[in-house]
Amino acid sequence: MAGPAWGAYYAGGGRHFRANTRHNRPILIMLTRPLGKLDYAHIVQVIDRWWGGPTSSLAHPLFFYELGALARVVEVDGVLVGFLFGFICPADAQTGYVHLVGIHPDFRRRGVGRVLYQAFEEECRSKGCTLLKAITNTGNDGSRAFHQATGWDASIVEDYAGPARPRVVFQKRLD
DSSP states (O other): OOOOEEEEEEETTEEEEEEEOSSSOOOEEEEEEEOOHHHHHHHHHHHHHHHTSOOGGGSOTHHHHTTGGGOEEEEETTEEEEEEEEEEOTTOTTEEEEEEEEEOGGGTTTTHHHHHHHHHHHHHHHTTOOEEEEEEETTOHHHHHHHHHTTOEEEEETTTTSTTOOEEEEEEEOO
């Protein structure tokens, strides 16, 4: 089965993507753009529902006010359907870090995550990054599958988040 087909063009101050899905759903026209204050306010209201549990503490205001220059949202027909909080690492200006991603449950497996990651990767490249990094819990099979399908290497690092708290560390070289 073929994967999504992608077409992109610039318009209206944001980046538009056309995503064709493999599940016989209609083609989505997605707009990705920088995160705004109203977007952030909306995200903190919906993230627990989107993630299926208490997660809003991960959407700390720091990721909007201090580290939000590379944060992105995706809209479909004017509705926010996904977001990515990412930044360039202060300790290593050549590394872009994906902190938190959320996709509206009705839009999962429709290319929203790929669009967010593609936009983040392009921004990081333009800023001179040569590496992208992200982490997840060892039991997050969906995240592991997504990252590996989109070209990221994965390794389990014992004690990454403290004693007896391993994490899957993803890295993607931007060559």
